Amino acid sequence: MFPAALTAVLWASSALAGAAPGVDWSQVEAKKIMLLYPAQTPWERLMTRERHSGQRRWPAKTCVACHGSVDEHALGDSLANAEKFKEPTPIMGKPGAVDTMVKMAHDAQNLYVQVAFNPGMQPDASMDKDFETKLTIMIDDGNVANANTAGCWVACHQDAESMNMGVVGKTKYLEESLTGPGGEKKSDADIKKMMEDGKYFEYWQARLNPGAKPVPVDGTILDKRADNKSPAVKVDATRDAAGMWTVTFTRKLTGLKGHKDFVPGKTYNLGFAIHAGRTAKRFHYVSFERTLVLDSGMADFVVVKK
Numbered sequence: 001m002f003p004a005a006l007t008a009v010l011w012a013s014s015a016l017a018g019a020a021p022g023v024d025w026s027q028v029e030a031k032k033i034m035l036l037y038p039a040q041t042p043w044e045r046l047m048t049r050e051r052h053s054g055q056r057r058w059p060a061k062t063c064v065a066c067h068g069s070v071d072e073h074a075l076g077d078s079l080a081n082a083e084k085f086k087e088p089t090p091i092m093g094k095p096g097a098v099d100t101m102v103k104m105a106h107d108a109q110n111l112y113v114q115v116a117f118n119p120g121m122q123p124d125a126s127m128d129k130d131f132e133t134k135l136t137i138m139i140d141d142g143n144v145a146n147a148n149t150a151g152c153w154v155a156c157h158q159d160a161e162s163m164n165m166g167v168v169g170k171t172k173y174l175e176e177s178l179t180g181p182g183g184e185k186k187s188d189a190d191i192k193k194m195m196e197d198g199k200y201f202e203y204w205q206a207r208l209n210p211g212a213k214p215v216p217v218d219g220t221i222l223d224k225r226a227d228n229k230s231p232a233v234k235v236d237a238t239r240d241a242a243g244m245w246t247v248t249f250t251r252k253l254t255g256l257k258g259h260k261d262f263v264p265g266k267t268y269n270l271g272f273a274i275h276a277g278r279t280a281k282r283f284h285y286v287s288f289e290r291t292l293v294l295d296s297g298m299a300d301f302v303v304v305k306k
């Protein structure tokens with residue numbers, strides 16, 4: 001296995017005005033994560049050897065170990081204009097990738113995640129009438145099968161709406177919510193038990209329009225994607241004249257119902273996504289999986305307490 005990069009993230013106590021009180025972001029190291037446009041690349045295709053040679057060596061070799069910070073731009077550029085069976089409805093002029101710079105910090109109460117990105121020249125896809133841009137983070141705490149080697153791609157299936165065998169209304173889901181691959185949904189009692197066991201992704205989303213207050217959303221993905229009634233995550237966002245967004249998520253570390261607890265000693269698997277140019281559903285940019293630990297350990301983000 002490819003050794004995960006070790007990144008020390010510094011925390012400074014000097015308070016700055018703005019996004020996250022108490023975090024001096026100038027003292028926190030940023031990590032670059034590149035997001036690619038995936039077109040229609042469902043889990044089922046990735047797991048088909050004839051379609052994806054990487055399947056042969058996965059999961060001993062993870063997605064990020066082959067692709068991470070390597071070929072996101074090349075893959076994204078080719079997929080934005082791919083053959084019909086991968087991209088039946090291309091968006092003319094869609095860039096193939098978006099780069100982000102990510103910083104994380106925590107204090108006694110909260111985890112802070114700051115993502116800076118410039119979506120660049122984006123054609124208006126007119127799919128989302130309400131928001132120009134959306135930034136999403138998906139989080140697993142080790143309970144979702146294969147999230148540690150494939151991140152959010154495990155939740156992306158061929159029958160989700162807007163995918164190649166799309167069913168209207170079908171969202172992302174985990175295969176373990178079914179009785180077997182391609183099977184029926186498990187009973188409500190089984191799904192409830194999975195939720196209690198933490199077998200779900202949590203996600204945070206910042207819904208953005210230039211010059212407007214950002215709208216926070218959070219929720220879970222298990223048998224379906226479900227937004228929480230009122231989000232526990234807070235969002236601050238600014239956009240500069242050049243189009244660079246700086247978005248900060250703030251969330252309590254522990255004690256929130258229907259949310260993961262962030263505790264030292266556990267490894268969290270993260271996926272990042274950006275909908276740019278008024279897009280929705282699959283028409284987003286996505287990352288390969290990254291890891292987070294609190295305080296100490298081996299991960300892409302070692303988030304140090306003050």
Ligand code: HEC
Binds near residue numbers: 041055
């Ligand atoms: C052993 C290295 C390796 C691993 C591990 C691997 N891939 Fe790949 N991947 C490749 C290669 C090589 C290609 C291009 C040729 C091909 O499609 O077989 C590719 C192609 C792709 C494509 C473009 C698909 C297309 O049809 O053009 C995507 C998207 C992708 N991989 C995602 C993933 C994801 C997600 C994972 C983890 C589940 C993963 N890869 C694991 C090597 C790998």
